[in-house]
Amino acid sequence: xxxILNEKELLRKSLEEGYIDEKKTSNTIRILAKHYFSIxxxxxxxxxxxxxxxxxNYKKYNSVKWKIGFERTISAVCKYKDHTLYDINSVEITEKxxxxxxxxxxxxxxxLAFVLLIYAKIYNLMKKNELGIVKIDQKYIFSDAKVxxxxxxxxxxxxxxxxLGLITPSKMVDSxxxxxxxxxxxxxxxxxxxxxxxxxYEYLRWKGENIGICEGxxxxxxxxxxxxxxxxxxxxxxxxxxxxxxxTWDKNKDKYRTARQTV
Amino acid sequence: xxxxxxxxxxxxEEYKELQYRIIxxxxxxxxxxxxxxxxxxxxMPKEWYDYRFAKNTDKSELNIKILADxxxxxxxxxxxxLMRRYKKYMSDVNKNCxxxxxxxxxxxxxxxDRNEDEEQFLKYYYIKMPVFNNNSVMNRICWKIEKEFDGFxxxxxxxxxxxxxxILKSPTKYSKKRFTDIKSIYEDYNIKLRxxxxxxxxxxxxxxxxxxxxxxFKDNFKKQAQEICNNEDELCNxxxxxxxxxxxxxxxxxxxxxxxxxxxxxxxxNNIVQYPIADDKGDIEFGGEKFSMxxxxxxxxxxxxxxxxxxx
Numbered sequence: 001x002x003x004i005l006n007e008k009e010l011l012r013k014s015l016e017e018g019y020i021d022e023k024k025t026s027n028t029i030r031i032l033a034k035h036y037f038s039i040x041x042x043x044x045x046x047x048x049x050x051x052x053x054x055x056x057n058y059k060k061y062n063s064v065k066w067k068i069g070f071e072r073t074i075s076a077v078c079k080y081k082d083h084t085l086y087d088i089n090s091v092e093i094t095e096k097x098x099x100x101x102x103x104x105x106x107x108x109x110x111x112l113a114f115v116l117l118i119y120a121k122i123y124n125l126m127k128k129n130e131l132g133i134v135k136i137d138q139k140y141i142f143s144d145a146k147v148x149x150x151x152x153x154x155x156x157x158x159x160x161x162x163x164l165g166l167i168t169p170s171k172m173v174d175s176x177x178x179x180x181x182x183x184x185x186x187x188x189x190x191x192x193x194x195x196x197x198x199x200x201y202e203y204l205r206w207k208g209e210n211i212g213i214c215e216g217x218x219x220x221x222x223x224x225x226x227x228x229x230x231x232x233x234x235x236x237x238x239x240x241x242x243x244x245x246x247x248t249w250d251k252n253k254d255k256y257r258t259a260r261q262t263v
Numbered sequence: 264x265x266x267x268x269x270x271x272x273x274x275x276e277e278y279k280e281l282q283y284r285i286i287x288x289x290x291x292x293x294x295x296x297x298x299x300x301x302x303x304x305x306x307m308p309k310e311w312y313d314y315r316f317a318k319n320t321d322k323s324e325l326n327i328k329i330l331a332d333x334x335x336x337x338x339x340x341x342x343x344x345l346m347r348r349y350k351k352y353m354s355d356v357n358k359n360c361x362x363x364x365x366x367x368x369x370x371x372x373x374x375x376d377r378n379e380d381e382e383q384f385l386k387y388y389y390i391k392m393p394v395f396n397n398n399s400v401m402n403r404i405c406w407k408i409e410k411e412f413d414g415f416x417x418x419x420x421x422x423x424x425x426x427x428x429x430i431l432k433s434p435t436k437y438s439k440k441r442f443t444d445i446k447s448i449y450e451d452y453n454i455k456l457r458x459x460x461x462x463x464x465x466x467x468x469x470x471x472x473x474x475x476x477x478x479x480f481k482d483n484f485k486k487q488a489q490e491i492c493n494n495e496d497e498l499c500n501x502x503x504x505x506x507x508x509x510x511x512x513x514x515x516x517x518x519x520x521x522x523x524x525x526x527x528x529x530x531x532x533n534n535i536v537q538y539p540i541a542d543d544k545g546d547i548e549f550g551g552e553k554f555s556m557x558x559x560x561x562x563x564x565x566x567x568x569x570x571x572x573x574x575x
Contacts, residue, residue, distance in 0.1 A: 060454075065458070065462070138358060151357075151358070151361075152361065152367065154358075154361075155357070155358055155360075155361025155362055155365075155367075156361060156365055158361070158362045159361060159362050159363070159364070159365040162362055162363065167362075169359060169362040169363050170359065172359070172387075173356050173359055173360075173384055173387045173388050173391055174352055174355040174356050174359065174391055175355065175359060176355055176358045176359060176362075178362065
């Protein structure tokens with residue numbers, strides 16, 4: 001998930017621990033700017049506060065080089081009147097929505113439709129409306145759905161969705177926004193997504209496929225389980241394997257050392 | 264304006280008006296330069312290049328038709344920001360077109376029986392494009408060059424994959440620690456270079472200035488690398504492994520230790536070099552001239568040079 005759903009948590013981390021999103025520093029700048037504007041600071045005060053924050057917490061920071069970037073982000077945030085930070089913890093999916101997705105009878109299409117639905121619901125929560133407009137580049141939609149296609153095929157698949165009435169593309173020629181048409185809030189909630197890592201597997205789990213929950217410490221990510229003994233996700237499996245190796249070494253270290261000395 | 268004029272007939276009112284504006288434009292340009300000296304000058308009428316002003320004039324229809332509010336297509340190679348904007352626009356338009364019609368823009372333009380929706384799409388595609396792509400002389404030259412170079416970059420990537428970089432190295436061995444130390448300063452160098460590239464892509468920086476900055480970065484790397492490893496053979500092997508076993512720039516390896524690489528290559532060939540020399544009876548033809556291959560043993564040259572020095 002490319003969107004930041006829990007800005008409040010990130011702000012807390014930044015203010016208390018000096019956390020900076022190194023992959024995309026503009027995320028941290030934007031969240032800080034939102035926070036400072038919400039406490040009635042002026043543009044200049046916001047700039048100074050963010051500048052001070054980066055001087056204290058970021059080694060690679062160069063106040064001269066970053067000046068234009070800072071000013072651009074601050075001006076963009078300033079334009080919006082609403083500076084409340086997003087705090088989205090869950091998204092609810094209803095029965096009718098899932099049945100509509102299942103009726104596509106093509107696993108690739110189903111996964112994509114599910115991801116589009118999640119994004120539309122997140123955008124509704126963010127913008128506080130019911131329009132169901134997804135404003136994200138299609139590459140992220142395909143990446144979240146774990147469907148590998150080139151740009152042309154991605155467009156053709158979305159065109160099929162348009163023909164089926166699932167989405168409506170924007171009339172603006174240079175806009176990639178799409179409106180999701182199959183949101184149905186009236187039927188009962190069947191699924192609640194709280195963890196947005198590999199969330200497409202929630203749909204597969206609902207369909208009855210073999211999806212496991214990682215047993216690694218504080219991980220609990222969903223993964224496609226190949227058999228009953230499959231307990232960990234890829235990363236945790238590596239850690240667990242190394243731990244087993246370390247334990248075996250600790251257990252038998254005397255034996256190994258004496259064997260080495262005799263050689 | 265010249266670009267806009269190319270889309271009208273030479274006898275048309277629009278063409279004549281644009282020719283008038285081009286001549287006046289030269290005058291306005293000179294006035295703008297003189298303004299710095301303190302002269303009072305009249306600026307170019309805004310309705311010539313600004314839609315909002317063109318819309319509110321008496322001849323609004325004509326003014327909008329011949330409005331020169333964008334740069335011509337070939338300017339994307341002059342301004343990096345324009346190139347970025349154009350590429351982004353084309354990518355977004357293509358995506359939108361694929362979702363709406365199941366075709367990309369190129370296919371839609373070539374399609375013969377277009378419906379109303381498709382016509383509307385193409386109309387706005389041209390209106391919203393960040394550059395004018397009229398059939399002007401410069402644009403046509405630009406497209407011709409683009410056609411010539413189309414697909415040029417992809418040539419040779421497979422050959423690099425097969426290349427055996429060990430021929431560039433000497434038998435000297437190096438420790439893992441030295442390799443990681445050199446790698447860390449190389450990564451620092453890459454970060455600096457990337458930052459510099461980002462800055463220069465945003466603004467139009469002089470090519471000589473860019474070149475000098477790169478040389479400064481390389482010299483700094485050389486200094487730091489020599490502090491870690493003062494054996495040039497060892498350093499060469501590390502740098503070759505760094506650049507050739509990854510997708511890093513090979514030019515870097517040649518810039519840092521090109522002389523050692525040449526020395527290694529010569530050593531593998533018993534210090535013998537082969538090179539072409541212009542020869543009318545030669546069997547190699549290149550650029551309309553004939554060449555023959557000559558072989559020279561560099562060990563002999565060294566001896567001759569030494570002999571010369573002794574005589575002096």
